[in-house]
Amino acid sequence: MTAAGRPLRATIVTVGDELLIGETVDSNAAWLGRELSSLGIPVVERFTVGDSDEDIQRAVRRAMEAGDLVLVTGGLGPTADDRTRTAVADLLEAPLRIDPDLLRDLESRFRSRGFERLPPLNRSQAEVPEGATVLANPRGTAPGLALLIEGTLVALLPGVPAEMKEIARGDLRAVLANTFGDRLRPLHHRLIHTTGIAESELAGRLDDVLPDDMGPVSLAFLPDLGGVDLRLTARGVEEVEAREWLDRLEAAMSSVVGPFRFEAETGDLVEAVSRALDVAGLAMATAESCTGGLLAKRMTDHPGSSRVFRGGVVAYANRIKVDLLGVDEAELEREGAVSELVARQMALGVGRVLDAPVGVGITGIAGPSGGSADKPVGLVWYAVSVRGRVEARMAVFGPDRVGIRERSAQAALAEVLHRLEAER
Amino acid sequence: MTAAGRPLRATIVTVGDELLIGETVDSNAAWLGRELSSLGIPVVERFTVGDSDEDIQRAVRRAMEAGDLVLVTGGLGPTADDRTRTAVADLLEAPLRIDPDLLRDLESRFRSRGFERLPPLNRSQAEVPEGATVLANPRGTAPGLALLIEGTLVALLPGVPAEMKEIARGDLRAVLANTFGDRLRPLHHRLIHTTGIAESELAGRLDDVLPDDMGPVSLAFLPDLGGVDLRLTARGVEEVEAREWLDRLEAAMSSVVGPFRFEAETGDLVEAVSRALDVAGLAMATAESCTGGLLAKRMTDHPGSSRVFRGGVVAYANRIKVDLLGVDEAELEREGAVSELVARQMALGVGRVLDAPVGVGITGIAGPSGGSADKPVGLVWYAVSVRGRVEARMAVFGPDRVGIRERSAQAALAEVLHRLEAER
Numbered sequence: 001m002t003a004a005g006r007p008l009r010a011t012i013v014t015v016g017d018e019l020l021i022g023e024t025v026d027s028n029a030a031w032l033g034r035e036l037s038s039l040g041i042p043v044v045e046r047f048t049v050g051d052s053d054e055d056i057q058r059a060v061r062r063a064m065e066a067g068d069l070v071l072v073t074g075g076l077g078p079t080a081d082d083r084t085r086t087a088v089a090d091l092l093e094a095p096l097r098i099d100p101d102l103l104r105d106l107e108s109r110f111r112s113r114g115f116e117r118l119p120p121l122n123r124s125q126a127e128v129p130e131g132a133t134v135l136a137n138p139r140g141t142a143p144g145l146a147l148l149i150e151g152t153l154v155a156l157l158p159g160v161p162a163e164m165k166e167i168a169r170g171d172l173r174a175v176l177a178n179t180f181g182d183r184l185r186p187l188h189h190r191l192i193h194t195t196g197i198a199e200s201e202l203a204g205r206l207d208d209v210l211p212d213d214m215g216p217v218s219l220a221f222l223p224d225l226g227g228v229d230l231r232l233t234a235r236g237v238e239e240v241e242a243r244e245w246l247d248r249l250e251a252a253m254s255s256v257v258g259p260f261r262f263e264a265e266t267g268d269l270v271e272a273v274s275r276a277l278d279v280a281g282l283a284m285a286t287a288e289s290c291t292g293g294l295l296a297k298r299m300t301d302h303p304g305s306s307r308v309f310r311g312g313v314v315a316y317a318n319r320i321k322v323d324l325l326g327v328d329e330a331e332l333e334r335e336g337a338v339s340e341l342v343a344r345q346m347a348l349g350v351g352r353v354l355d356a357p358v359g360v361g362i363t364g365i366a367g368p369s370g371g372s373a374d375k376p377v378g379l380v381w382y383a384v385s386v387r388g389r390v391e392a393r394m395a396v397f398g399p400d401r402v403g404i405r406e407r408s409a410q411a412a413l414a415e416v417l418h419r420l421e422a423e424r
Numbered sequence: 425m426t427a428a429g430r431p432l433r434a435t436i437v438t439v440g441d442e443l444l445i446g447e448t449v450d451s452n453a454a455w456l457g458r459e460l461s462s463l464g465i466p467v468v469e470r471f472t473v474g475d476s477d478e479d480i481q482r483a484v485r486r487a488m489e490a491g492d493l494v495l496v497t498g499g500l501g502p503t504a505d506d507r508t509r510t511a512v513a514d515l516l517e518a519p520l521r522i523d524p525d526l527l528r529d530l531e532s533r534f535r536s537r538g539f540e541r542l543p544p545l546n547r548s549q550a551e552v553p554e555g556a557t558v559l560a561n562p563r564g565t566a567p568g569l570a571l572l573i574e575g576t577l578v579a580l581l582p583g584v585p586a587e588m589k590e591i592a593r594g595d596l597r598a599v600l601a602n603t604f605g606d607r608l609r610p611l612h613h614r615l616i617h618t619t620g621i622a623e624s625e626l627a628g629r630l631d632d633v634l635p636d637d638m639g640p641v642s643l644a645f646l647p648d649l650g651g652v653d654l655r656l657t658a659r660g661v662e663e664v665e666a667r668e669w670l671d672r673l674e675a676a677m678s679s680v681v682g683p684f685r686f687e688a689e690t691g692d693l694v695e696a697v698s699r700a701l702d703v704a705g706l707a708m709a710t711a712e713s714c715t716g717g718l719l720a721k722r723m724t725d726h727p728g729s730s731r732v733f734r735g736g737v738v739a740y741a742n743r744i745k746v747d748l749l750g751v752d753e754a755e756l757e758r759e760g761a762v763s764e765l766v767a768r769q770m771a772l773g774v775g776r777v778l779d780a781p782v783g784v785g786i787t788g789i790a791g792p793s794g795g796s797a798d799k800p801v802g803l804v805w806y807a808v809s810v811r812g813r814v815e816a817r818m819a820v821f822g823p824d825r826v827g828i829r830e831r832s833a834q835a836a837l838a839e840v841l842h843r844l845e846a847e848r
Contacts, residue, residue, distance in 0.1 A: 020467040022457025026450055029472070033446025043444040045479065046472035048453070055469065062486075286738070292724025293717035296738040300716025303792055303825060311744045314710070314720040314736040316729075320778055324748075354744055368727055401727060 008041040008183050011067030013059045015074035015084050016159060017050045028073050028164055035168055039176065040185030040235070041069055051075060053087040060091055064152050069176070074159030076142040078121040084156055085127065085145070092149055094129035102126040102134060106141060135171035139163045146175050153179050188234040188242035190250060194260040195227030195269055195414050202228055205256045210249065217245050225406040226269060230257070262417060269413045270298050270305075276420040277308035282357045282386070284416065286312035287325055287350035289337065290364040290380065295409040310356045315346065321363075325349030336375065338363050340392045343381035347392075351385050358420075359385040360412050364397075366404045378404050382412040386419050432465040432607050435491030437483045439498035439508050440583060441474045452497050452588055459592055463600065464609030464659070465493055475499055480511040488576050493600070498583030500566040502545040508580055509551065509569070516573055518553035526550040526558060530565060559595035563587045570599050577603050612658040612666035614674060618684040619651030619693055619838050626652055629680045634673065641669050649830040650693060654681070686841060693837045694722050694729075700844040701732035706781045706810070708840065710736035711749055711774035713761065714788040714804065719833040734780045739770065745787075749773030760799065762787050764816045767805035771816075775809050782844075783809040784836050788821075790828045802828050806836040810843050 012032055018024040026048060033043045045066050049055035056075065063070040075084030089096050103126035107118050125141050128134060135144030135155070142158040144167040155172055157164045176184060194202065199221050210219070216237045222229040232249055234242035264271035277284055286295045296312035299305050313324055318337050321327040327345040335341045343361045351359025364380030371377035376396065383392035393415060397407040436456055442448040450472060457467045469490050473479035480499065487494040499508030513520045527550040531542050549565050552558060559568030559579070566582040568591040579596055581588045600608060618626065623645050634643070640661045646653040656673055658666035688695035701708055710719045720736035723729050737748055742761050745751040751769040759765045767785045775783025788804030795801035800820065807816035817839060821831040 019454075020457055020470060021461045022454035022459075022467075025454040030443070030446035030449040033444055035446075037445045043446075044474065045483075046444060048470035048472075050468060059469075288717075291721075292729075293712075293720030293736060293738065296717030296740075297715075297721045300738075300740060300790075301825075303790070305716075306740055309740055311740040312717060312738040314717065314724075314738070316720075316724060316733055316735040317778075320735045323779075324777065353748065354741075355747075366724075366727070401725075 007185070008068045008180060009044045009066060010036045010041045010069040010071060011063035012043055012046045013056070013063050013070065013072040014046070014048045014159075015051065015056055015072065016048075017081075019048050019074075020050050028159065028161055031161070031165065032071055032073070032168065036069070036071075038187050038189070039173075040187060041176075041180075051081045051083050053083050053090070056083055056087040057091040060088055060154065064149070064154065068152060068180070070152060070154045071157065072154070073157045073164055076125075076144075076156060076158045078119075078125055078141070085124070085129070088147075088154065088156060089129040092129065092147060092154065094131055094147060096127040096129055098123075098126050099128040099134060102128065102143060109141060133171075133175055135167050135175065137163050137167055138170070139166050143167075144172060146172070148179060185236050188237075188239060188246065190232045190246045191267075192230040192232070192250070192253070192257055193227065193262050193264055193267055193269075194230065194257055195262060195410055197228065197260045199223045199228045202230075202256070202260075206230075206253060209252050209256055211252065214249060215245050216242070217249055219249075225403055226410045227260070229267065262414075266302075268298075268302075269410060269417070270302065273413050273417050273420075274299075274302075274305060274308050276417055277358065280420050280423070282420075283308055283310045284358040284360065285310045285350045285354035285356035287321075287346035287359065287361045288312060288314050289316060289321070289346070289362060290366040291362050291405050291409050291412075292316060292366075294405055295360065295362065295412060298409060298413075310354050313350055313353070321346060321349075325353060338365055338375055338379060338381060340381050340383075340394065343383040343392050344385075344390045347383040347385040347390050348388070351388075357387050358416065359390075360416060361385075361392075362408055362412050364404065364408055366401050366408075368401060380404065380408045380411070382408060382415060384412065384415045384419050386423060391415075391419065431609070432492045432604060433468045433490060434460045434465045434493040434495060435487035436467055436470045437480070437487050437494065437496040438470070438472045438583075439475065439480055439496065440472075441505075443472050443498075444474050452583065452585055455585070455589065456495055456497070456592065460493070460495075462611045462613070463597075464611060465600075465604075475505045475507050477507050477511040477514070480507055481515040484512055484515055484578065488573070488578065492576060492604070494576060494578045495581065496578070497581045497588055500549075500568075500580060500582045502543075502549055502565070509548070509553070512571075512578065512580060513553040516553065516571060516578065518555055518571060520551040520553055522547075522550050523552040523558060526552065526567060533565060557595075557599055559591050559599065561587050561591050562594070563590050567591075568596060570596070572603060609660050612661075612663060612670065614656040614670045615691075616654040616656070616674070616677070616681055617651065617686050617688055617691055617693075618654065618681055619686060619834055621652065621684045623647045623652050626654075626680070626684075630654075630677060633676050633680055635676065638673060639669050640666070641673055643673075649827055650834045651684070653691065686838075690726075692722075692726075693834060693841070694726065697837050697841050697844075698723075698726075698729060698732050700841055701782065704844050704847070706844070707732055707734045708782040708784065709734045709774045709778035709780035711745075711770035711783065711785045712736060712738050713740060713745070713770070713786060714790040715786050715829050715833050715836075716740060716790075718829055719784065719786065719836060722833060722837075734778050737774055737777070745770060745773075749777060762789055762799055762803060762805060764805050764807075764818065767807040767816050768809075768814045771807040771809040771814050772812070775812075781811050782840065783814075784840060785809075785816075786832055786836050788828065788832055790825050790832075792825065804828065804832045804835070806832060806839060808836065808839045808843050810847060815839075815843065 047059040140163040146155040220231040262272040299309040315321045326349040346361025347359040361383045367377035471483035557570045564587040570579040644655045686696040723733040739745045750773040770785025771783040785807045791801035
């Protein structure tokens, strides 16, 4: 333990009938958990209660027993079922008083929306418990509030996620820094995106190259259908030391992750592929069977893709593979629609038809039916042609239709990236 | 209050460090909230704690003060950080004993996976607190457990969502029925799917046709990017009476919802469109610009679409609209790519090129850039051709790229459905 004392602890109280009956999933609580962890104030307990004074007060009282910081979200709106402000003011014996600055601010907000005067209901949103600090809410009419009670900071935030987040990252952070000073111990993260290698395989190989002593750093594996993200987290050290550790460990991992790694701020492989196409000055076109448009949809999810993405053909029916993409009908019948040959001809064909130097072809069995002993559900052939040179790969994906389709599109994108990098 | 006593109340305790630090969103709690509400046992309080005996015990003790039913999820696995079974057995003074049936079952599970004997760690999963009922887990090795303590039922469920749900809908329901009998008051729901009308508009029009007295029934509006679902819920009445009320109110609503309603078990408009195409014996093809493959992807999300969906062209570049779909180049340049004329020619063109009697064309400005005073971001033209007869519609969607694309695809699907219904 340092001179700064024992580590800080947070507790969270989320308020709302809709949370209890499950009409709303409590994503605020998870977001706040991550946010507070990243500041070095781990959440140790969480309470969820309905819109009742008594329940809110009991939960806040309990939360104050365990936490140096008590965050309460929800119930700050102007209507009768918004109980949090009153209930907490009452519990902490801090009488509510109209804050003149807040009132002016509210009045001008409503005027600018065309109201002649502040609706009486909303007037309550200018009420502040005695001794509380107002946390500005740039996105809405319910400000956050913070009260320091015998060393415990109690902060009230609105339940609307966008408003809650903006206050948490704005005025609340400043109040936390003021209140807890160097007892805050921010975490330092580094995120490494990989695709094309299974979590268990990656973990095994990293075990061989990582040192036994990782100092203040822990490693987390975050798998999803697109691949596995690796998150290195340094705890309890200053930024300079954290960066040294993270650099050293990242270097140790590079021989293993290198072939599977991609760089993308959004975490989306499309971002890396679009950049590589842009750098190479090449446009891409897609021919999809089992993925049914998913790859084209992903390429166009983000604005600005028109420079590198020309378009695609969803060749769900075999007729389209033959008539539009020029797949050889006799060979398709001999080899089957899910075959190396068809994937190659789809990639070449769509590049030719849509006049794109990079063509992608995907054909597979997304299931649940349509599999055989030779070609099980999940078997996918994908091919990428770059300026007429085509290469194809085969894989068996799972576990279900969604997984097979998502993994197929991701594998095809990874192959485009590899081909473009190899040609540089 | 009936002779059966006051309404039942449930409390939930979710266990896991990953919930507190926000690595996992607590979707189990929301699911259980809905499930228990539907059985007439509303959740009145929820606690989330980390993997520590003391914290689990404190939360369960508090939960037992408020609930007739206490549901604890998580922490039933075989490893050292799975504390729930031991902590609760200890708290309730119900010593753990090996259950011979469970042990046999575990042993045979592991044998069938190729293990010679049960790993010692997993042996603990056959331990049952004295007096507890075992709730079978068909999907995993951690069974659920239920104990009745002075009228309060405490049930432990694993944290893996699929296992938790299967136990909740299986053995737990039976135990609830046995324990609480006719104090359970299941809710009766009816779900009505609509698309193409805004929530506020729908609410206003329904206000005019619904009776002031809706008896035991409440109406909820559940909007998303695809439309607005209406949920009628009857509370506190027997099934026959509930059905009468629901039928009466549904009939009262029919003049308003009729033009916007669709039938789909999955809630997905694609289901209704696919069925209508199948009934009409017609296949469909899509030509997409701003939606970039989203509509084709949606048509192929579910298996079995190959009978009614032939394929599509993602005509992101104007060249493709002209060369592949036969859009008139001079007219495209005169009217712009986002125009009634281009949408019509895309629908007709893709039907012709892909040999489908039903063709869909979508062209719009998905943003964030590319808008103008005449044609703002969100403006979309979509057209549907059925056997060569084409009709087009225009709309301005929002609020962002995702919303514009999703709403465009949904509007085009709704138009296909209307056209097919009109032709019947």
